Amino acid sequence: MSKVKADSQVKVHYTGKLSNGQIFDSSVDREPLEVKLGQGSLIPGFEKGLLDMVANDKKTIVIAKEDAYGEKQKELFQTVPKSELPQEMEPKVDMALMATNADGSERQLRVAEVNENDIVVDANHPLAGEDLTFELELVEVK
16 A cells, blocks of 8 residues: 655545634545645645555644644734725624735735724734644545
């Protein structure tokens, strides 16, 4: 049986959980994730957790935030005057917003705070600052 190596193509089912047990993502009710390792498309801790697995292996891994999405970065919080928001918008904490970058690409923001005259938006990845647990089931190694 072939083991997962740093450049393997794999199919894997996963369930991702926060430290409190809340599930944030799972492939169990859909097709397994198919990905080539070493391409930078997965968080480092997820890739490391797959190494040396063989088809049909199951295991649970815990990924420290440093090997996941990192710490929350203070410089990614920004205060925005409410006057710059669409008039019909009623901002609420944890509301998701989309912002358009100068190059035309979009990025997701989260409302972190709502004040009388402004809001504070957070451009960190939603899972930044979190240790993550993944239940893995390797379906295939190529």
